[in-house]
Amino acid sequence: MFRVCGVGEASPSAMRIECRLGGADLNPYLAYSALIAAGLAGIDQELELPPACEGNAYDNKSLMETARNLRDAVEALNGSEMLRKALGTKVVDHYVYMGRWEQSEFDKRVTDWELERGFDRA
Numbered sequence: 001m002f003r004v005c006g007v008g009e010a011s012p013s014a015m016r017i018e019c020r021l022g023g024a025d026l027n028p029y030l031a032y033s034a035l036i037a038a039g040l041a042g043i044d045q046e047l048e049l050p051p052a053c054e055g056n057a058y059d060n061k062s063l064m065e066t067a068r069n070l071r072d073a074v075e076a077l078n079g080s081e082m083l084r085k086a087l088g089t090k091v092v093d094h095y096v097y098m099g100r101w102e103q104s105e106f107d108k109r110v111t112d113w114e115l116e117r118g119f120d121r122a
Contacts, residue, residue: 021066030087037086070106074099 022031041047053060067073077083078096 030091033087034083037082041082041086070099070103074103 019031019035022028042049050064053063057063067076074096077092077099080092084092
């Protein structure tokens with residue numbers, strides 16, 4: 001989720017944009033590089049910005065959603081020509097490989113929820 005902070009009584013020099021999509025384990029340099037690349041691609045392609053969100057963005061069902069799980073995020077990354085151009089195919093392929101490996105390892109595990117649910121149904 002992006003938001004503009006410091007709007008209202010704050011001075012223009014105090015205004016900033018926040019991006020709250022990444023987890024604590026992200027590489028901030030890579031994440032900001034991707035954000036800058038996306039912004040520049042939008043400018044180059046003269047893409048229109050969506051209307052500003054007013055109110056509680058968490059309750060607004062009309063907003064575009066990002067991937068909700070690692071599997072979907074990895075496939076979105078794999079299919080992004082813009083990020084391949086901006087970051088390089090080797091970088092994208094590396095993160096796609098790592099994401100698929102991590103998902104594969106997760107898929108081999110039985111979670112506490114699955115164990116509990118299994119006992120409830122037995």
